[in-house]
Amino acid sequence: MNIYVGNLPFSASEDDLRQAFGKYGTVGEVNLIRDQFSGRLRGFGFVEMADGTQASAAIAALNGSDLGGRA
Numbered sequence: 001m002n003i004y005v006g007n008l009p010f011s012a013s014e015d016d017l018r019q020a021f022g023k024y025g026t027v028g029e030v031n032l033i034r035d036q037f038s039g040r041l042r043g044f045g046f047v048e049m050a051d052g053t054q055a056s057a058a059i060a061a062l063n064g065s066d067l068g069g070r071a
Helices: 014-022 052-062
Strands: 002-005 027-034 041-049
Touching: 002 052, 014 027, 014 041, 014 052, 041 052
Parallel strands: none
Antiparallel strands: 002 041, 027 041
16 A cells, blocks of 8 residues: 655655654555656655555554654
8 A cells, every 4th residue: 555655854765764664564665756857855755555454554653743854
């Protein structure tokens, strides 16, 4: 199940998201969206979790939480 993750700091890395979401299950692909011209992060991305139960647990725990100074 893919989860939209918004309001990320522009310094966020795939490892940051893997660490945060990995507490709630198996993380598959992490995709941080970049500006097509500058290559800079746009502040959002997607995290793939192994199943809906793990995804729901991650969403419940992390929704509204602070990651790198942005909530």
